[in-house]
Amino acid sequence: FQPKLLKSKRLLLTAGPTFEPIDPVRGITNLSSGKMGYAIARAAREAGAEVTLISGPTALAAPYGVRRINVQTAQQMHDMVMSQLVGIPASEQNARNGATVFVAVAAVADWRVVNASAQKLKKNADGSAPTLVFEQNPDILAAVAALPKPPYCVGFAAESEQLLRYGEAKRIKKNVPLLVGNIGHDTFGKDDNQLVLFDANGHTSLPRAGKQQLARQLIAEIAHRLD
Numbered sequence: 448f449q450p451k452l453l454k455s456k457r458l459l460l461t462a463g464p465t466f467e468p469i470d471p472v473r474g475i476t477n478l479s480s481g482k483m484g485y486a487i488a489r490a491a492r493e494a495g496a497e498v499t500l501i502s503g504p505t506a507l508a509a510p511y512g513v514r515r516i517n518v519q520t521a522q523q524m525h526d527m528v529m530s531q532l533v534g535i536p537a538s539e540q541n542a543r544n545g546a547t548v549f550v551a552v553a554a555v556a557d558w559r560v561v562n563a564s565a566q567k568l569k570k571n572a573d574g575s576a577p578t579l580v581f582e583q584n585p586d587i588l589a590a591v592a593a594l595p596k597p598p599y600c601v602g603f604a605a606e607s608e609q610l611l612r613y614g615e616a617k618r619i620k621k622n623v624p625l626l627v628g629n630i631g632h633d634t635f636g637k638d639d640n641q642l643v644l645f646d647a648n649g650h651t652s653l654p655r656a657g658k659q660q661l662a663r664q665l666i667a668e669i670a671h672r673l674d
């Protein structure tokens with residue numbers, strides 16, 4: 448039995464990878480499966496929240512009762528998140544819009560290809576390869592945390608080493624009250640994970656477990672911090 452810890456709360460989250468086109472049939476992405484983010488969306492819904500999931504391309508079905516909006520690129524993810532949060536009069540910040548909690552789980556591409564081709568790139572007769580030019584993508588989590596009235600923001604970090612040191616540094620740099628570190632960089636696509644929670648009071652470890660179980664624990668930790 449899961450108590451309704453997030454009853455009448457709204458939760459907006461990002462999950463999955465992003466896909467940055469190179470041409471109409473090729474692109475750059477990463478190995479994020481979306482499993483952790485989808486598990487959190489499901490747990491939040493079970494806890495009574497109204498959940499909107501902004502998802503990059505994944506093979507997963509939307510959890511029951513969760514509103515999913517599909518996006519492809521980091522820029523689209525950023526714009527969709529912002530349109531869910533910004534410019535809504537306070538009097539209308541009920542059910543559909545606004546968010547009390549924002550959880551950034553997506554593995555967002557740091558760069559996009561600025562010279563993406565409108566046509567499929569062809570091999571050159573002389574064997575020369577195309578040159579891709581990159582530009583940095585917006586940092587969605589940092590942008591949300593910098594809003595005049597930000598929702599309660601939760602970030603994720605996948606560090607391969609010195610998680611305890613980098614986790615707290617990242618929480619402060621991103622300016623979020625709660626940052627969740629994955630231990631090891633081997634979480635992508637796996638069904639289990641091991642998390643460390645960083646907040647202003649220090650850090651707490653959640654032992655290795657299935658992602659759904661960890662998601663429920665994380666929702667309880669978030670709910671506790673909202674009180």
Ligand code: C5P
Nearest residue numbers: 551552553555585586587588602603604
């Ligand atoms: O800086 P780094 O990519 O390690 O930060 C990870 C956290 O920031 C995750 O919560 C991720 O969803 C979020 N992020 C974002 N937009 C980006 C890059 C990361 O929201 N462009």
